Amino acid sequence: MEYDAIIIGGGPAGYSTAIRLGQHHKKALMIEANKIGGECLNYGCIPSKAIIELADSLDYLKSLPGVSIDFSIDMKKWVEWKWDMINRLTSGVEKLCKSYGTDIVMGYGKIVNENSVTVNGETFNAKNLVIATGSSPVIIKGAESAYYNREILDIDHIPSTLLVVGGGYIGIELGTAFAKLGSKVTIIEMMPNILPGTDVELSRYVERKLKQLGVEIITGVSLEKMEKGKNYKARLSNQQEIEAEVALVTVGRKPNTQGFGLENLNLEMDGKFIKTDRRKRTSKENIYALGDVSGQPMLAHKAFYEASIVADNIAGINSVVDYRAIPFVIYSDPEISVVGEKTERYANFPLAANGRALGLNASQGVYRMYVDEMGVVKGAAFAAPRSSELISEITLAIEAGLSAEDVGLTIHPHPTLSEGVQEVAEAINGKSLHFKSSR
Numbered sequence: 529m530e531y532d533a534i535i536i537g538g539g540p541a542g543y544s545t546a547i548r549l550g551q552h553h554k555k556a557l558m559i560e561a562n563k564i565g566g567e568c569l570n571y572g573c574i575p576s577k578a579i580i581e582l583a584d585s586l587d588y589l590k591s592l593p594g595v596s597i598d599f600s601i602d603m604k605k606w607v608e609w610k611w612d613m614i615n616r617l618t619s620g621v622e623k624l625c626k627s628y629g630t631d632i633v634m635g636y637g638k639i640v641n642e643n644s645v646t647v648n649g650e651t652f653n654a655k656n657l658v659i660a661t662g663s664s665p666v667i668i669k670g671a672e673s674a675y676y677n678r679e680i681l682d683i684d685h686i687p688s689t690l691l692v693v694g695g696g697y698i699g700i701e702l703g704t705a706f707a708k709l710g711s712k713v714t715i716i717e718m719m720p721n722i723l724p725g726t727d728v729e730l731s732r733y734v735e736r737k738l739k740q741l742g743v744e745i746i747t748g749v750s751l752e753k754m755e756k757g758k759n760y761k762a763r764l765s766n767q768q769e770i771e772a773e774v775a776l777v778t779v780g781r782k783p784n785t786q787g788f789g790l791e792n793l794n795l796e797m798d799g800k801f802i803k804t805d806r807r808k809r810t811s812k813e814n815i816y817a818l819g820d821v822s823g824q825p826m827l828a829h830k831a832f833y834e835a836s837i838v839a840d841n842i843a844g845i846n847s848v849v850d851y852r853a854i855p856f857v858i859y860s861d862p863e864i865s866v867v868g869e870k871t872e873r874y875a876n877f878p879l880a881a882n883g884r885a886l887g888l889n890a891s892q893g894v895y896r897m898y899v900d901e902m903g904v905v906k907g908a909a910f911a912a913p914r915s916s917e918l919i920s921e922i923t924l925a926i927e928a929g930l931s932a933e934d935v936g937l938t939i940h941p942h943p944t945l946s947e948g949v950q951e952v953a954e955a956i957n958g959k960s961l962h963f964k965s966s967r
Contacts, residue, residue, distance in 0.1 A: 530653045531557045533842055534645050536637045536788055537660035539566020541819025541831035543621050545658050548839030550628020557654065558630055559637035559647050565618040566662050568828045571678045574617065575610050579681065580701060580859050582606070583708035587741075587861075591889050601709065604684050639789030642812055656814045656842050659802060660831070661784040663820035665777070668693070673756040674775040677702070683774070686710050691762055691772035693751050695722035697858040699778035700734060704861050707741040714770055715743060716762075718750040726864060730911045733892045734860040783821040798823060806848035807841045808834055816841070830854055853926040857916040862893040865919035868907025868926050871898040875932075875955035877948055879912050881963040884943040888913055895952040897922070903931045903956060914945055921949050932956035 533549055535542045538560030549556045563570045582601075589597050625632060635648040644653050665676045671693070675683070680702060688711065692703040695717025707713040715722065715738070722738075722745060723731040738745060746764070753763040760775035783801050796803045796811035801823045804810055808818050816838045819831035833849070840847035855867040862879070879885045879893030890913050898907040908922040925935055935953035940946050954960045 529555075530655065531555050531631075532654065533557075533656040533658050534559065534637075534652055534654040535658040535660055536639070536645065537566065537662055537819075537821075538564045538632070539660065539662045539819065539831070540568050540828040541660035541662065541821075541835060542566070542658070543625055544832045544835035545660060545818065545838050546625045546630040547628055548835050549842060550625070550630055552839055552843035552845075553629075554839070554843055556630045557652055558625060558632050559645065560632065560634055561636045563618060564622045564625075564632070565614070567664075569617055569621070570614055571681065573828055574614060575681045576677070576698075576701060576705075577859060578610055578613065579606075579709075580705045583705035584861070587708040588889070601686060603686060607682055607684065610681070637788055639792050642793060642815055645789075656816065658838060658842075659790070659810075659815065659817040659821055660819050661788060661821045663781040663783050663826055666780045666782050668751060668754075668777055668779060671751065671754040671775070671777050674754060674760065674777045676777055680774075680776050687772070687774035688712065689759075689772040689774070690714070691760060691770055691775045692716070692778060693762070693775065694778040694780070695719070695724075695745070695747065696778060696780065697723060697860070699776070700738075701859045702776060702778065703743060704734075704738060704741070707738070707743050711774075713741075713743045714746065714772065716746045716749055716751065716764060716770075718748070718765075720747055722747065723858060723860070723864070726858065726866075727909060730864050730866075730894070730909060733862055733894070733911045734858075734864065736892055737861045781820065781826055785821060807846075808838045808849065809841070825854065825856060827854065827856065853923045855919045855923050857919065859916065862890065862911045862913055863915040864909070864911050865915035866907075866909045867919050867923050868898065868905075871900055871906050873901065873956070874898045875952055875960075875965065877952035877955050877960055877963055879948065881951070882912075882943075882945060882948045884945050884947070885913060887943065895948040897932060897935075897949075897952045897956060899932050899956055903933060905930055905932055905935065905953075908949075908952075910948075912945060912948060918946055918949055921946070 532554040533556045535558040546556045546558045637645045637647045686709050690711040690713045692699045692715040703713045749764045755761045762770045802817040804822045808816050818834040820826040837847045858864040877895040880891040893911040896909045905925040932953040940950040951960045
């Protein structure tokens, strides 16, 4: 049979495209070489947030005045639980895809031409190809023996000392978690500040918390050499030497463009990424690419969104991407969440003025909202507990063209962290209830 689409990759980009195509009553074949759910469900987004949640829970109890706790962590049992939780998710995704008529083949797909793919010695044909092969960690030469995101989330104990190479979001998230779980953590970052690309004013809240946890942060240096013996020994570009029981490398990710016959298509590239237009079509009209392989930012929720665009176009519906409101979250402490754009007109509301935050023993952070000259919401940046759950309100406001006054007039439940969103919206017009701004 000829499929409407063959999808190479069963991660967030691939499986969500399969589901969306099924909702359009289109027949799809999805090919996955490893595990349904891809990097996100199996080795990234889901398990990393699970260990962060564990660490945050313990840190919260330890930080409360008058509370004394004695705890032990059996990481082997935690890893078993983690995989059981992940397998429930991935099996659910697989069943959902099949319920929409998607055929799934496990194996390494190889593109023959723009209409044919071979897998496990069999050739399949389709009107359209969808490339959703994701990304992989950047491996540092000489540090192949180090832990990367997959290995660290399967570790069978809490290391006494942990060296994190890379102070981007993955390094900060996991470094913070292990520091809370009891590791002595050192983070090195080649840029002048941790979380490069993030507003320094926001990242300083995170840096402050890391120092409270006893984390050593070394910036402006790179890794020159790493050796693995009983422990890991690292030499930095400033000739400093660091020894740690475990070394974790988190220096970025690269798109997966090798090993599946991409070279047979002669597609136009955008650097290391596959170039696409606003319909997520490549330089060949019946071939689409989405998710990490098609460009920054490498975010699962961006892939979910792009899947709808791809499926629409394959189904004959003219749809284009609109990236003006893609939220970006760093699951640090406090969480940093950003969406939209910066403008000259903005207001701040301090986390310390939010009653629920103080009840959580959290006072270091800020709510910031950006508006245009008419007061229409254009963006926001939050450094606050659970800000990942708060930023969607601003995303919706941007998409709907709401004003700060609209958000400020929306009744928010009390006491909640979400009240900070209402307060910063009111602060745009100098009318925040619980904080008087000097601006």
